[in-house]
Amino acid sequence: xxxxxxxxxxxxxxxxxxxxxxxxxxxxxxxxxxxxxxxxxxxxxxxxxxxxxxxxxxxxxxxxxxxxxxxxxxxxxxxxxxxxxxxxxxxxxxxxxxxxxxxxxxxxxxxxxxxxxxxxxxxxxxxxxxxxxxxxxxxxxxxxxxxxxxxxxxxxxxxxxxxxxxxxxxxxxxxxxxxxxxxxxxxxxxxxxxxxxxxxxxxxxxxxxxxxxxxxxxxxxxxxxxxxxxxxxxxxxxxxxxxxxxxxxxxxxxxxxxxxxxxxxxxxxxxxxxxxxxxxxxxxxxxxxxxxxxxxxxxxxxxxxxxxxxxxxxxxxxxxxxxxxxxxxxxxxxxxxxxxxxxxxxxxxxxxxxxxxxxxxxxxxxxxxxxxxxxxxxxxxxxxxxxxxxxxxxxxxxxxxxxxxxxxxxxxxxxxxxxxxxxxxxxxxxxxxxxxxxxxxxxxxxxxxxxx
Amino acid sequence: xxxxxxxxxxxxxxxxxxxxxxxxxxxxxxxxxxxxxxxxxxxxxxxxxxxxxxxxxxxxxxxxxxxxxxxxxxxxxxxxxxxxxxxxxxxxxxxxxxxxxxxxxxxxxxxxxxxxxxxxxxxxxxxxxxxxxxxxxxxxxxxxxxxxxxxxxxxxxxxxxxxxxxxxxxxxxxxxxxxxxxxxxxxxxxxxxxxxxxxxxxxxxxxxxxxxxxxxxxxxxxxxxxxxxxxxxxxxxxxxxxxxxxxxxxxxxxxxxxxxxxxxxxxxxxxxxxxxxxxxxxxxxxxxxxxxxxxxxxxxxxxxxxxxxxxxxxxxxxxxxxxxxxxxxxxxxxxxxxxxxxxxxxxxxxxxxxxxxxxxxxxxxxxxxxxxxxxxxxxxxxxxxxxxxxxxxxxxxxxxxxxxxxxxxxxxxxxxxxxxxxxxxxxxxxxxxxxxxxxxxxxxxxxxxxxx
Numbered sequence: 001x002x003x004x005x006x007x008x009x010x011x012x013x014x015x016x017x018x019x020x021x022x023x024x025x026x027x028x029x030x031x032x033x034x035x036x037x038x039x040x041x042x043x044x045x046x047x048x049x050x051x052x053x054x055x056x057x058x059x060x061x062x063x064x065x066x067x068x069x070x071x072x073x074x075x076x077x078x079x080x081x082x083x084x085x086x087x088x089x090x091x092x093x094x095x096x097x098x099x100x101x102x103x104x105x106x107x108x109x110x111x112x113x114x115x116x117x118x119x120x121x122x123x124x125x126x127x128x129x130x131x132x133x134x135x136x137x138x139x140x141x142x143x144x145x146x147x148x149x150x151x152x153x154x155x156x157x158x159x160x161x162x163x164x165x166x167x168x169x170x171x172x173x174x175x176x177x178x179x180x181x182x183x184x185x186x187x188x189x190x191x192x193x194x195x196x197x198x199x200x201x202x203x204x205x206x207x208x209x210x211x212x213x214x215x216x217x218x219x220x221x222x223x224x225x226x227x228x229x230x231x232x233x234x235x236x237x238x239x240x241x242x243x244x245x246x247x248x249x250x251x252x253x254x255x256x257x258x259x260x261x262x263x264x265x266x267x268x269x270x271x272x273x274x275x276x277x278x279x280x281x282x283x284x285x286x287x288x289x290x291x292x293x294x295x296x297x298x299x300x301x302x303x304x305x306x307x308x309x310x311x312x313x314x315x316x317x318x319x320x321x322x323x324x325x326x327x328x329x330x331x332x333x334x335x336x337x338x339x340x341x342x343x344x345x346x347x348x349x350x351x352x353x354x355x356x357x358x359x360x361x362x363x364x365x366x367x368x369x370x371x372x373x374x375x376x377x378x379x380x381x382x383x384x385x386x387x388x389x390x391x392x393x394x395x396x397x398x399x400x401x402x403x404x405x406x407x408x409x410x411x412x413x414x415x416x417x418x419x420x421x422x423x424x425x426x427x428x429x430x431x432x433x434x435x436x437x438x439x440x441x442x443x444x445x446x447x448x449x450x451x452x
Numbered sequence: 453x454x455x456x457x458x459x460x461x462x463x464x465x466x467x468x469x470x471x472x473x474x475x476x477x478x479x480x481x482x483x484x485x486x487x488x489x490x491x492x493x494x495x496x497x498x499x500x501x502x503x504x505x506x507x508x509x510x511x512x513x514x515x516x517x518x519x520x521x522x523x524x525x526x527x528x529x530x531x532x533x534x535x536x537x538x539x540x541x542x543x544x545x546x547x548x549x550x551x552x553x554x555x556x557x558x559x560x561x562x563x564x565x566x567x568x569x570x571x572x573x574x575x576x577x578x579x580x581x582x583x584x585x586x587x588x589x590x591x592x593x594x595x596x597x598x599x600x601x602x603x604x605x606x607x608x609x610x611x612x613x614x615x616x617x618x619x620x621x622x623x624x625x626x627x628x629x630x631x632x633x634x635x636x637x638x639x640x641x642x643x644x645x646x647x648x649x650x651x652x653x654x655x656x657x658x659x660x661x662x663x664x665x666x667x668x669x670x671x672x673x674x675x676x677x678x679x680x681x682x683x684x685x686x687x688x689x690x691x692x693x694x695x696x697x698x699x700x701x702x703x704x705x706x707x708x709x710x711x712x713x714x715x716x717x718x719x720x721x722x723x724x725x726x727x728x729x730x731x732x733x734x735x736x737x738x739x740x741x742x743x744x745x746x747x748x749x750x751x752x753x754x755x756x757x758x759x760x761x762x763x764x765x766x767x768x769x770x771x772x773x774x775x776x777x778x779x780x781x782x783x784x785x786x787x788x789x790x791x792x793x794x795x796x797x798x799x800x801x802x803x804x805x806x807x808x809x810x811x812x813x814x815x816x817x818x819x820x821x822x823x824x825x826x827x828x829x830x831x832x833x834x835x836x837x838x839x840x841x842x843x844x845x846x847x848x849x850x851x852x853x854x855x856x857x858x859x860x861x862x863x864x865x866x867x868x869x870x871x872x873x874x875x876x877x878x879x880x881x882x883x884x885x886x887x888x889x890x891x892x893x894x895x896x897x898x899x900x901x902x903x904x
Binding site for chain 1: 457458460462463525526528529530536540558560562599602603621622623625626628629630631824827828830831832833869870871873874876877880
């Protein structure tokens with residue numbers, strides 16, 4: 001009790017606006033392109049997929065966007081989330097570093113994903129949409145959207161990567177408990193899915209394929225829209241509630257981060273945590289190093305090409321300029337399913353190109369080791385995704401031990417691992433395999449980049 | 453935002469003492485008896501199993517016991533927990549009743565169990581104990597104790613009912629992630645376990661058997677003690693943090709409960725929620741009906757005999773006067789594993805005999821239906837155990853709809869269902885079987901009650 005272990009915000013203190021990084025950047029990110037004309041995509045090009053409120057958020061020049069009261073009402077189920085000081089981990093490491101983690105696992109889905117699922121469901125319901133389609137890998141995003149759709153009384157139809165659908169039935173059951181319909185992908189519901197199943201009935205699927213199927217179903221019905229769980233500007237903007245809260249909480253701690261670390265798959269957890277701090281950095285108010293950590297098996301930021309590519313495998317989405325391993329690249333089956341995406345958020349890619357953030361890739365065995373050390377000191381079992389950030393955090397804290405530097409490190413524990421215990425089981429059984437950078441597979445996929 | 457949905461407590465407002473109901477009762481509960489002499493058991497009789505601090509809490513006449521700072525430090529990982537107003541459920545039911553639920557699922561184990569696991573580990577570590585043994589069914593309690601032991605640097609060895617060990621590997625993996633050793637029970641580690649396995653190598657186990665094994669190992673080594681997850685006075689006292697917080701939160705809501713509903717297995721969630729309110733009731737400050745809800749397949753309060761019986765199957769523990777179905781009664785395999793115990797907490801049994809609380813038994817299909825309705829309105833998937841309380845809550849709210857009564861109902865959502873999704877899966881598949889009151893099995897087990 002002598003040392004504060006946690007910083008909370010009262011309901012009154014919770015931020016009431018999301019933050020949009022774009023207008024504060026020294027240069028704007030390249031626009032999305034229409035996949036047919038290759039001209040910059042306008043709001044109308046996105047209209048078959050998203051309601052106009054979200055399209056406007058995608059392209060807005062406003063620095064802040066008010067969070068609707070209906071969204072705040074649902075956020076209150078679990079927000080503001082706590083910022084913890086990891087004093088027990090610090091002591092175990094013997095580091096002079098101060099480690100803070102923002103914990104998003106208290107949401108009904110167990111991760112940060114509802115931060116954007118809730119506003120996406122809200123704006124769609126407001127626009128009279130009756131059903132949302134989406135993709136999901138391990139099931140975190142599908143669970144979050146199923147929950148959010150249920151809160152606003154609209155249907156939810158999910159295409160789950162078949163390998164996960166078969167191996168991880170708990171997440172599917174959770175989506176169904178929230179009233180969603182779940183298909184394994186490739187499915188026989190869409191033409192693209194049927195084509196893939198004809199070629200290979202045991203196709204294990206991928207996020208890119210599942211996106212193609214969900215997009216295809218949404219595009220054909222004016223009452224159905226599509227929801228994406230990461231990558232896009234408006235998704236990252238919704239997630240900035242994490243960083244806005246953390247800014248207030250770091251101030252309560254009387255501390256300023258020297259290093260901010262987030263894991264990156266599509267980029268929404270990373271952008272949500274770091275963009276508000278990047279604003280402060282650009283304004284000269286603090287000078288943290290900002291580090292993105294990705295899996296060695298799917299290193300889009302550190303090893304991908306910065307080029308226009310599709311968000312999905314079939315090539316139905318607008319083209320986005322991003323770090324990509326190729327839209328038909330299928331990552332090895334690492335356990336951090338939420339980080340197995342061929343591309344990186346265009347906005348995260350852009351700030352990386354601007355030199356505003358750093359990136360590194362880590363092998364999953366190092367990540368699980370960090371996850372177990374975190375669980376045994378801090379008492380929370382992390383999902384495999386944030387163990388990437390924890391591994392980098394612990395490595396830096398140990399460097400501080402060597403150098404004597406008293407750095408303040410901030411990271412996001414974007415979800416708990418309760419539904420990922422089979423992965424920990426395999427780790428304890430010595431059954432976790434590291435995956436080398438898949439050089440040949442990536443080179444091959446990149447030959448099929450769209451010509452822009 | 454117009455209507456408050458949630459009541460929080462700041463760190464300063466969190467209660468700093470547990471409440472002991474015993475001195476406020478009109479009559480003291482009957483004492484535990486030594487299993488050999490049948491004389492009232494004194495502190496020394498418990499010494500092979502528990503450290504003296506906990507034994508003193510078991511028999512204390514103090515009304516309040518201060519929570520040590522070291523325990524509060526760990527509680528702060530998730531406490532104070534929120535009190536939610538279930539407005540979306542109320543609207544779906546069309547009831548004039550006001551429904552409040554205290555949510556304990558934000559703990560690192562996902563349930564209320566760490567409220568007592570943490571102080572039990574703390575007092576044992578303080579007494580120089582190096583290892584705790586315990587039993588667990590589905591794994592909620594084992595996970596909580598593994599977490600707590602890890603926080604205080606002592607070992608944890610768990611006997612998990614074999615049926616759950618085989619069918620629910622996620623909980624076992626979580627205990628192992630927290631560094632615990634887990635055995636299926638019956639195990640070949642103890643003489644009693646070996647005896648049972650000789651008689652029947654496929655014995656599926658029971659909580660009573662697992663307790664016998666954990667007690668046997670603790671009793672033989674002065675550095676090892678045993679921890680029980682429910683039933684005993686000190687366990688229920690630790691759980692009163694739930695009710696003490698809820699009292700403050702109901703006051704913030706400006707409301708007073710007319711009905712308080714908790715599910716009962718061993719009685720710790722129920723006692724923890726309701727005892728502080730029972731104190732206020734006994735003092736004439738409020739007059740809620742207090743209702744315990746148990747599974748129809750294991751109805752110790754509503755159908756058991758009030759008699760001295762053993763807490764475990766082998767008959768190693770002191771005798772406790774309680775509502776019991778017989779210490780070797782093995783309940784049908786309902787999904788609410790945490791409620792599958794042959795006895796009821798002596799203190800809950802006593803207040804039931806005094807007429808201070810009411811009780812009813814509910815079939816599990818009704819409970820799952822209530823759980824799904826709750827998930828789809830409030831957004832949290834409940835564990836099977838609290839769906840018993842939710843079923844009774846919804847039934848009462850619907851009676852209020854008929855009568856027009858504007859009752860305030862308070863219940864405890866003592867855990868989320870993320871690790872119980874297989875049970876929901878079976879419910880959606882129409883595969884959930886109700887279990888009649890097992891009259892013949894109970895009558896048979898009661899013939900073996902100890903003669904006192």
